[in-house]
Amino acid sequence: xxxxxxxxxxxxxxxxxxxxxxxxxxxxxxxxxxxxxxxxxxxxxxxxxxxxxxxxxxxxxxxxxxxxxxxxxxxxxxxxxxxxxxxxxxxxxxxxxxxxxxxxxxxxxxxxxxxxxxxxxxxxxxxxxxxxxxxxxxxxxxxxxxxxxxxxxxxxxxxxxxxxxxxxxxxxxxxxxxxxxxxxxxxxxxxxxxxxxxxxxxxxxxxxxxxxxxxxxxxxxxxxxxxxxxxxxxxxxxxxxxxxxxxxxxxxxxxxxxxxxxxxxxxxxxxxxxxxxxxxxxxxxxxxxxxxxxxxxxxxxxxxxxxxxxxxxxxxxxxxxxxxxxxxxxxxxxxxxxxxxxxxxxxxxxxxxxxxxxxxxxxxxxxxxxxxxxxxxxxxxxxxxxxxxxxxxxxxxxxxxxxxxxxxxxxxxxxxxxxxxxxxxxxxxxxxxxxxxxxxxxxxxxxxxxxxxxxxxxxxxxxxxxxxxxxxxxxxxxxxxxxxxxxxxxxxxxxxxxxxxxxxxxxxxxxxxxxxxxxxxxxxxxxxxxxxxxxxxxxxxxxxxxxxxxxxxxxxxxxxxxxxxxxxxxxxxxxxxxxxxxxxxxxxxxxxxxxxxxxxxxxxxxxxxxxxxxxxxxxxxxxxxxxxxxxxxx
Numbered sequence: 001x002x003x004x005x006x007x008x009x010x011x012x013x014x015x016x017x018x019x020x021x022x023x024x025x026x027x028x029x030x031x032x033x034x035x036x037x038x039x040x041x042x043x044x045x046x047x048x049x050x051x052x053x054x055x056x057x058x059x060x061x062x063x064x065x066x067x068x069x070x071x072x073x074x075x076x077x078x079x080x081x082x083x084x085x086x087x088x089x090x091x092x093x094x095x096x097x098x099x100x101x102x103x104x105x106x107x108x109x110x111x112x113x114x115x116x117x118x119x120x121x122x123x124x125x126x127x128x129x130x131x132x133x134x135x136x137x138x139x140x141x142x143x144x145x146x147x148x149x150x151x152x153x154x155x156x157x158x159x160x161x162x163x164x165x166x167x168x169x170x171x172x173x174x175x176x177x178x179x180x181x182x183x184x185x186x187x188x189x190x191x192x193x194x195x196x197x198x199x200x201x202x203x204x205x206x207x208x209x210x211x212x213x214x215x216x217x218x219x220x221x222x223x224x225x226x227x228x229x230x231x232x233x234x235x236x237x238x239x240x241x242x243x244x245x246x247x248x249x250x251x252x253x254x255x256x257x258x259x260x261x262x263x264x265x266x267x268x269x270x271x272x273x274x275x276x277x278x279x280x281x282x283x284x285x286x287x288x289x290x291x292x293x294x295x296x297x298x299x300x301x302x303x304x305x306x307x308x309x310x311x312x313x314x315x316x317x318x319x320x321x322x323x324x325x326x327x328x329x330x331x332x333x334x335x336x337x338x339x340x341x342x343x344x345x346x347x348x349x350x351x352x353x354x355x356x357x358x359x360x361x362x363x364x365x366x367x368x369x370x371x372x373x374x375x376x377x378x379x380x381x382x383x384x385x386x387x388x389x390x391x392x393x394x395x396x397x398x399x400x401x402x403x404x405x406x407x408x409x410x411x412x413x414x415x416x417x418x419x420x421x422x423x424x425x426x427x428x429x430x431x432x433x434x435x436x437x438x439x440x441x442x443x444x445x446x447x448x449x450x451x452x453x454x455x456x457x458x459x460x461x462x463x464x465x466x467x468x469x470x471x472x473x474x475x476x477x478x479x480x481x482x483x484x485x486x487x488x489x490x491x492x493x494x495x496x497x498x499x500x501x502x503x504x505x506x507x508x509x510x511x512x513x514x515x516x517x518x519x520x521x522x523x524x525x526x527x528x529x530x531x532x533x534x535x536x537x538x539x540x541x542x543x544x545x546x547x548x549x550x551x552x553x554x555x556x557x558x559x560x561x562x563x564x565x566x567x568x569x570x571x572x573x574x575x576x577x578x579x580x581x582x583x584x585x586x587x588x589x590x591x592x593x594x595x596x597x598x599x600x601x602x603x604x605x606x607x608x609x610x611x612x613x614x615x616x617x618x619x620x621x622x623x624x625x626x627x628x629x630x631x632x633x634x
Contacts (some may be wrong), residue, residue: 026117145469181193387410
């Protein structure tokens, strides 16, 4: 195979290399086509696949309103002759995987054994399609307990399933890496100390991989309220002593005292009425953007936490959101002055749910809106039904946050009166909610309903704030997330059937039936709401051991399948079977009031998951699972 390299950059070269790798795999090494990159003249050889921008092939760019964000692909290949074109370089790479998908390939999870690459007679295969994604923003944000390899594998997997974004939260996402390398939840591993310098190297490597894959690189978020003042924002714990005397005047005053909020810099807000404080943040943002010029979308968030805003005489004259918009305008002006074209994200989150009444963004074309309804109830999907109540007034540091979905969305509608540009949602389905779904199946139903309604709510996509290790016992929910963000018209069963057949092989629908049956016994809504101990729910949970054991013959029969992807999928079901039984037993004991036995069984479960963690490391976040679940059995 010949690759004619041009100056289109590393992503185009990577797309050609990936197409080469996949064609060799499915043709069992028998085919050697020519691949050209952005070569308008092309090759006279009949077996030539051209990778190019739509504009380079004079193809229609209808629907491309923003070439940076809009990922339209067009494929026309017959017998390995034709083209894969995209509205941007990233779309070309996505198009490569779409072409291979048309040939039967499936990309069911990151990491080794995550690809199903069946033999295919590509010389007899044709593919002609034009694909327009349903949403502009589609991807993940680093979260949970993850290794460097977990992040790199997630980034590489993302365009295979249609994701186009990856976010590295904070200036250095130290805490997420440290959560893994400290091995807090693993009862058999020895902690591996992680330095800030090593975490910074990991960050750089993830940035490079994101750019190689052409993904939109989102960056920062929290941290702007401490890093500009020399106070690192690395994690949410307050176990470090910080010297803030020289910069204390910049921090929010609470109860008459200016200090770090609970000694956590990331959770500490500023005295936003102070022009010098804002100026320090503005200059730091510009400096950061200059240094990290390769970032596509820079998130400017205030502190994390709630009810922690400054109470000084000047700050109380306006709600925090008014000062926030003032700050965003000042950052925009500085970026304009310095010729920085980077897009900026402002955040609708907790105390900032309440929309501004005074300030407005001066220039909306630089800004993107991020809606983060972290307090929502995940048994209620997004809805277009109107909120029938009255939104409460903003009361500084005495706010109660909505669980109801209609109330959350009513706040978004108030913001949309001020801003009608690109907006997307920052969601938490894979932060803690998925840890309540022991079948890892029904949570995907709420997720799909949410995604289908984004457009009706004026939202242009979703960034999932969730662990990158969310594929045990299957990767179906995350696969559904990616596929439905790309095409919201797909049905639950269409995605499920494709996933389970691709992941498990000939008996994939039996695997789906098994997992769906497990979901009926482990009701995620009740587990999430803490009502699983009720009699009718416990009666179902009691049936789990018999149900799982009745399917072991099916599972064991498929453990030695020839295809490594399929064999791995069945292996995961085998490993999960023991965990499912132990969880059900712990729940039954807890419902009976036998807390000692429930604690003991959960401890045995944690030990079991610790022992097998190396076998499922890239697929299951033990640290996050333990943080969410251990309290149920105490």
